[in-house]
Amino acid sequence: xxxxxISPGNINTVSKVSTGNANMRNAEDGNTITIRYSHYWxxxxxxxxxxxxxxxxxxxxxxxxxxxxxxGRAAACPIEWPFWTRVLLDGQEWICLDRxxxxxxxxxDIPFVDFLTGKAAYSHSALVQVQVVIP
Numbered sequence: 001x002x003x004x005x006i007s008p009g010n011i012n013t014v015s016k017v018s019t020g021n022a023n024m025r026n027a028e029d030g031n032t033i034t035i036r037y038s039h040y041w042x043x044x045x046x047x048x049x050x051x052x053x054x055x056x057x058x059x060x061x062x063x064x065x066x067x068x069x070x071x072g073r074a075a076a077c078p079i080e081w082p083f084w085t086r087v088l089l090d091g092q093e094w095i096c097l098d099r100x101x102x103x104x105x106x107x108x109d110i111p112f113v114d115f116l117t118g119k120a121a122y123s124h125s126a127l128v129q130v131q132v133v134i135p
Contacts, residue, residue: 032131035087036106037122038114040076042067061098067116076100076114086133087113090121 042049042057049057063083077096085096105111
């Protein structure tokens with residue numbers, strides 16, 4: 001499957017793609033890295049949704065994709081990681097399709113990654129190991 005053909009219904013495998021992108025700090029292609037875990041749920045509004053009207057989140061993700069189509073599979077990643085970067089957490093694949101003002105590398109050089117899910121898998125800011133695959 002090439003990156004142009006990825007859609008919400010056909011995410012299931014990860015293949016290593018080499019890019020040589022040196023601007024991703026410690027997220028070398030295919031490596032396991034430590035991240036700070038966070039999750040967001042747009043139906044809550046507030047910081048979870050930039051355009052919340054009459055109790056509904058009308059925003060799209062920074063990639064232009066509808067968040068509703070990617071629940072449980074999309075993540076907000078640091079801007080240094082290109083859209084469509086794959087993040088493997090606990091055997092599940094997540095796709096970087098969103099950004100966020102606090103989704104940055106900390107002073108300790110550990111990035112926040114914000115997972116689009118209604119239920120957190122870890123506490124906020126928990127340090128967890130993920131594998132990163134760059135498109």
